[in-house]
Amino acid sequence: MIRTVATTPFDDQKPGTSGLRKKVPVFQQAHYAENFIQSIFDALSGFEGKTLVVGGDGRYYNREVIQKVIAMAAANGFGKLMIGQGGILSTPAASHLIRKYKALGGIILSASHNPGGPKEDFGIKYNAENGGPAPEKITDAIYARSKEIREYRIADIDEVDIDTIGKVEVEGMTVEVVDPVRDYADMMESLFDFNALRRLFESGFRMRFDAMHAVTGPYAKEIFERRLGAAEGTCRNFHPLPDFGGHHPDPNLVHARHLYEEMMGPDAPDFGAASDGDGDRNLIIGKGIFVTPSDSLAVLAANARVAPAYTAGLAGIARSMPTSGAADRVAQKLGIGLYETPTGWKFFGNLLDAGMATICGEESAGTGSSHVREKDGLWAVLLWLSILAARGESVKEIVEKHWAEFGRNYYSRHDYEEVETVHANGLIKELRDRLPDLPGTQVRGLTVETADDFAYHDPVDGSISEHQGIRILFEGGSRVVFRLSGTGTSGATLRVYIERYEPESARHGLDTQQALAGLIAAAEEIAGIRRHTGRGRPSVIT
Numbered sequence: 351m352i353r354t355v356a357t358t359p360f361d362d363q364k365p366g367t368s369g370l371r372k373k374v375p376v377f378q379q380a381h382y383a384e385n386f387i388q389s390i391f392d393a394l395s396g397f398e399g400k401t402l403v404v405g406g407d408g409r410y411y412n413r414e415v416i417q418k419v420i421a422m423a424a425a426n427g428f429g430k431l432m433i434g435q436g437g438i439l440s441t442p443a444a445s446h447l448i449r450k451y452k453a454l455g456g457i458i459l460s461a462s463h464n465p466g467g468p469k470e471d472f473g474i475k476y477n478a479e480n481g482g483p484a485p486e487k488i489t490d491a492i493y494a495r496s497k498e499i500r501e502y503r504i505a506d507i508d509e510v511d512i513d514t515i516g517k518v519e520v521e522g523m524t525v526e527v528v529d530p531v532r533d534y535a536d537m538m539e540s541l542f543d544f545n546a547l548r549r550l551f552e553s554g555f556r557m558r559f560d561a562m563h564a565v566t567g568p569y570a571k572e573i574f575e576r577r578l579g580a581a582e583g584t585c586r587n588f589h590p591l592p593d594f595g596g597h598h599p600d601p602n603l604v605h606a607r608h609l610y611e612e613m614m615g616p617d618a619p620d621f622g623a624a625s626d627g628d629g630d631r632n633l634i635i636g637k638g639i640f641v642t643p644s645d646s647l648a649v650l651a652a653n654a655r656v657a658p659a660y661t662a663g664l665a666g667i668a669r670s671m672p673t674s675g676a677a678d679r680v681a682q683k684l685g686i687g688l689y690e691t692p693t694g695w696k697f698f699g700n701l702l703d704a705g706m707a708t709i710c711g712e713e714s715a716g717t718g719s720s721h722v723r724e725k726d727g728l729w730a731v732l733l734w735l736s737i738l739a740a741r742g743e744s745v746k747e748i749v750e751k752h753w754a755e756f757g758r759n760y761y762s763r764h765d766y767e768e769v770e771t772v773h774a775n776g777l778i779k780e781l782r783d784r785l786p787d788l789p790g791t792q793v794r795g796l797t798v799e800t801a802d803d804f805a806y807h808d809p810v811d812g813s814i815s816e817h818q819g820i821r822i823l824f825e826g827g828s829r830v831v832f833r834l835s836g837t838g839t840s841g842a843t844l845r846v847y848i849e850r851y852e853p854e855s856a857r858h859g860l861d862t863q864q865a866l867a868g869l870i871a872a873a874e875e876i877a878g879i880r881r882h883t884g885r886g887r888p889s890v891i892t
Contacts, residue, residue, distance in 0.1 A: 351506045352425045352521065357381045363389065363496035365489040367694035369475025371461045374411050377472045381502070383415050384422065386492075388502035390457070390476045391426045393491035397454050399429035403447045403477075405439025405530060406459030407565040407628040408590035409466035412437050413512070415459055415474070420510050424521040425503035428454075431523065434530035436513050438590060440565045440629030442718070442726035443534040445481035449722065450533060455479050460565075460628035463600035467593035482699035482723030486815070531572050538573060541659040541721055542732050543739075550739040551580045556619035559731070560609050561588045563595035566625040569728055599626050601633035601715055601727075602892045603640065610635060621738065621745060625727035630695075631715040632727035634734055636745020644674035644761050647711030649752050650733050652680045654709060656740035657733055659721065664708040668701050670694075671804050671819055672831045672847040673713040674759040683756075692806045692818035693833070699723050700810035713763060713847065750858070757853040760865040764888035765835075766844040766879065774834055774842035777882035781820045781832060788822065794872040797825045822876060827851040830873045844883065846873055863891070 360379075363370055363386050370386055377383050391397070404419050406412040416437045423431055432447060433439075439447070441458055448456045455478050461471035476484045476492065484492070505521045517526045551557075557580055561567035567588030574580040587595065598605040601624035613622040613635040622635040634641040641649070651667050654660040666687035667677050681688035689707055691697035695716065701707040702720045711717040716725030734745075741748060766774075788801035804818040819833035828850045835843035848869045852858060863870070873879070880886055 352503060353506060354501050354503055355381070355384070356501050357385055357499060359497050359499050360385060361497070364493045365475075367696075368462060368483060369458070369473050371464065371471055371473040374468055374470060374472045377411060377415070383418055383474070384502045384504065385499050386474055386496060387419060387422050387457070389492045389495040389499055391422070392495045392499070393488055394454070398427040400454035401430040401432060401451060402428050403432045403439070403444055403451075403453045403456035405434035405444055405456075406437055407440070408436070408438050408592060409461065409472065409594070409627065410468055410470065410592040411472050412459050412592070415472075416512060417509055418504075419457055420520060420525060421505045421507055422503065424505040424507065424523040428523055431525045433512055433525065433527050435515055435527050436530075438530045438565060438568070440530075440534070440569060442630055442722050442724045442729065443530060443569070445477060445722040445724040446534055446537055447528070448477060448479065449481040453479065455484075458628070462628050463598075463626040463631060465594065465598045466627065467596075470593070477723075480699060480703055480723050482702075483694070483696035485696055485699070486813075531568050534569060535572050535577065537721065538728065538732055539577065541729070542657050542736050544577060546739045547578050547732070547735055550735065551578055555621070555738075556581070557584050557621045557623070557735075558609065558612060558619045559585045560601075560606060560624040561585060562597060562599040562601065562606070562624060562626065563587045563589060563591040564599040564625065564627045564629070565590050566629040566728060569629065570625075573728065573732070594627065601626050601631055602890065604890050604892070606633055609633070610640060613637060621735070623731045623734070625731075626715070629727050630718075630725040632717065632730040633715060634730070634745070636749070639746040639749060641745065641749055642674070642761055643711065643713050643715045643717070644676050644759060645749060645752070646730065646734075647673065647709070647717050648676035648680050648756065649737070649748060650711075650717060650730065651677055651684075651709050652752060653737045653741070654733065657736045660708065660719075665705055666701070666707040668698050668707040668710040670697075670712040671806075671821070672763075672833065672845070673711060674761040674849050675851065676756065676759045677711065679756045689809070690806075692804070692815050695723075695725055697806065697808070697815070700808055704810045706809070713761070753858045754855045757851060758858045760850045760852060760860070760862050762848050762862055762866055763892050764846040764848065764870070765890040765892070766846075766883050766885050767889040768841035769844050769883045769885070771842045773882050773884075774844050777844065777877055777879070778820065778832065778834060780882075781877055785820070788876070793875055794868055796828065796868065796872055799823050799825045828869055830869055830876070832873075832877055844879070846877075846879070846888070848873060
């Protein structure tokens with residue numbers, strides 16, 4: 351039986367850069383998840399009889415919300431749901447299923463790299479029919495609907511078994527539970543030369559992959575150990591857990607410190623990598639060297655031709671504005687386009703769909719290509735392995751040769767987490783008000799060349815996205831960027847990005863924070879971070 355349930359709007363259901371993220375107790379409020387799911391359906395059209403892909407990263411409350419989606423999709427007239435077994439689907443795997451099976455779109459249940467558990471984070475994101483995050487016109491429509499919703503439709507049904515592969519009928523709708531790994535692993539095998547990678551591991555090459563008790567564990571086990579023959583134990587923390595084992599599934603030097611220390615140790619493996627909660631981010635560490643996400647994007651783009659999928663070359667490279675300019679010089683040498691977008695993978699979708707870009711990346715550990723419309727952690731790891739196999743060099747040798755050819759971008763991000771929103775907004779407003787007066791001024795011996803509030807003019811559809819981050823550019827190519835993150839669930843996260851370009855190889859061996867010390871001090875002086883936030887140092891430095 352299908353019921354129409356009366357409800358009232360919540361005032362906090364505005365999607366961020368990657369959907370709606372809140373603490374689990376917020377989503378557990380009566381009608382809260384249902385209101386947002388119905389708002390998604392109401393913002394769409396023509397979905398009667400169509401297919402919807404559903405899955406998530408296995409975090410706490412994942413299974414319960416999947417049951418709500420099943421009941422509401424049936425009541426709203428969808429023809430079919432494809433659900434990852436056990437409710438598991440990595441974000442890139444969900445994107446692939448949407449594209450491969452020509453689904454209308456997908457609902458991905460994840461809060462990405464945020465912690466999970468009864469009091470931690472949960473998220474709901476809608477991906478469109480191209481497999482990518484919903485564009486702003488859809489997320490704006492979802493938010494508008496959430497502010498006026500008065501009822502939702504739901505079917506009174508028994509709980510559906512999502513642990514057994516197969517099909518069942520629910521109120522005239524087909525629910526198909528699918529292997530969450532197979533289609534994705536098959537796609538990876540079509541993109542890369544798995545025979546060459548098998549030979550790499552047969553040669554004695556050692557790798558450590560940390561799935562952080564998150565969604566990529568089953569994928570990594572299947573690809574690295576079963577299909578490529580890596581030694582058993584190559585994949586660690588590979589069982590997805592609702593609370594990620596009590597850890598924070600963010601692949602950076604703070605939350606994956608144990609991997610970093612192992613890779614810096616005397617008996618380090620040849621290659622180390624990690625991924626995050628929903629499988630779209632990556633951490634790359636070689637023996638004795640951490641590779642920043644910005645440098646990783648540049649190295650991958652410069653060497654992509656070693657993989658069968660990219661032998662014809664790249665159409666272009668896209669990066670988010672806060673990401674370092676390392677990839678810009680690669681694009682220039684290759685004679686291809688370089689596109690600078692706002693933060694958020696949805697901005698890459700138009701470029702990929704139009705065939706203008708092939709590889710995209712963000713400084714927040716996300717890289718991907720035109721094979722899906724999401725960033726893809728395991729894809730990045732496999733391309734790195736392909737480069738290592740083709741060049742026969744270590745990660746450190748490859749990166750240092752890249753710097754010698756293109757110059758080094760010293761780069762770091764300083765995060766001030768859970769800042770009171772009013773103080774974070776005050777800092778940004780004060781900066782915006784000062785922008786006209788900054789060019790030409792001197793700060794800590796540096797001269798401000800330009801200062802602006804980044805606005806993106808989409809070259810495909812002509813849309814304009816304003817207020818995407820405050821940029822302070824200094825003479826000589828250094829810069830500092832300030833922006834507020836849209837991925838947290840409480841307070842505001844102030845992100846400060848510091849970058850210095852160094853063309854001279856003799857100066858490529860400096861400690862990053864030491865090399866950036868003058869810019870870090872200039873950022874504090876320009877923005878008054880301590881004055882606004884009360885923080886004397888960042889919460890996280892990456």
